[in-house]
Amino acid sequence: MGIFLIIAIVFVIGYFLSIRSHPFTKCRFCNGTGRHFGTTYGYAHRRCRRCGGTGRRDRLGVRFFRGN
Numbered sequence: 709m710g711i712f713l714i715i716a717i718v719f720v721i722g723y724f725l726s727i728r729s730h731p732f733t734k735c736r737f738c739n740g741t742g743r744h745f746g747t748t749y750g751y752a753h754r755r756c757r758r759c760g761g762t763g764r765r766d767r768l769g770v771r772f773f774r775g776n
Contacts, residue, residue, distance in 0.1 A: 724773055731770045735759035 734740030738756035742763035746752040755761030 723769065727767055727770055727773050731767060732764040733767045735763055735765045738763060
């Protein structure tokens, strides 16, 4: 039981440090391009609505650890 608790604490601290240094991940809807391509006209595109055209999304836990 004690070893499991130590491993869990080390994992949480490691994830916290990882979020502090790299808080973003690529948007899974536009694959990090920031563009959403049309189905009828493949060359036409618009900004991705999920990420606002940045291609980045917050990682899981960013709002919890950073308070944003």
